[in-house]
Amino acid sequence: MKSEKEKMLSGELYNPLDSQLCRERDRCRDLCLLLNATREDQKEERRRLLAELFGKETDAWIQPPFFCDYGTNIVLGAKVFFNFNCVVLDVAPVTIGSNVLFGPSVQIYTATHPVNAVERRKWLESAKPITIGSDVWVGGGAIICPGVTIGNRSVIGAGSVITRDIPSDVIAVGNPARVIRALPPEASESA
Numbered sequence: 001m002k003s004e005k006e007k008m009l010s011g012e013l014y015n016p017l018d019s020q021l022c023r024e025r026d027r028c029r030d031l032c033l034l035l036n037a038t039r040e041d042q043k044e045e046r047r048r049l050l051a052e053l054f055g056k057e058t059d060a061w062i063q064p065p066f067f068c069d070y071g072t073n074i075v076l077g078a079k080v081f082f083n084f085n086c087v088v089l090d091v092a093p094v095t096i097g098s099n100v101l102f103g104p105s106v107q108i109y110t111a112t113h114p115v116n117a118v119e120r121r122k123w124l125e126s127a128k129p130i131t132i133g134s135d136v137w138v139g140g141g142a143i144i145c146p147g148v149t150i151g152n153r154s155v156i157g158a159g160s161v162i163t164r165d166i167p168s169d170v171i172a173v174g175n176p177a178r179v180i181r182a183l184p185p186e187a188s189e190s191a
Helices: 004-009 019-036 043-054 185-189
Strands: 066-068 074-076 086-089 094-096 107-109 130-132 170-174 177-182
Parallel strands (some): 074 094
């Protein structure tokens, strides 16, 4: 029999009120509160809190406030920047490449719920992983929906809602986001 956490991580319906999951979310919220209370000059404390939050050392630059569900389901490449007020619902794995920039108030949602109202009344949820390639820039206020992959070197316009995969080397904008143009070769080759 699978635990609720195993169901959660495999994309199955699971009970989010499971005691283990509640403890892990409480731990994460406590760490986020501590992180969000730090100042810019508390670099060592921030580094320690981020390592505890993500389960490993990172050189990520995070402008508080920052919020996530578990932290340990977020895998960061080198030199990732989150601007103020970003939220990552990391119920499923969120994999982020290197040299990725997130504008303020970017929302990354792996969590999802049944479409059928009768199913939703059971208070079960599921999740789909999100992958963001390297050298990506996500503009402020963008929302990245469950199960999406964003390719390397792409740019996501501010306020865009990403509901489907975005290929590498493009600019995508809108709600729902759509590719408006490919990036010139010199832009992608210099990365």
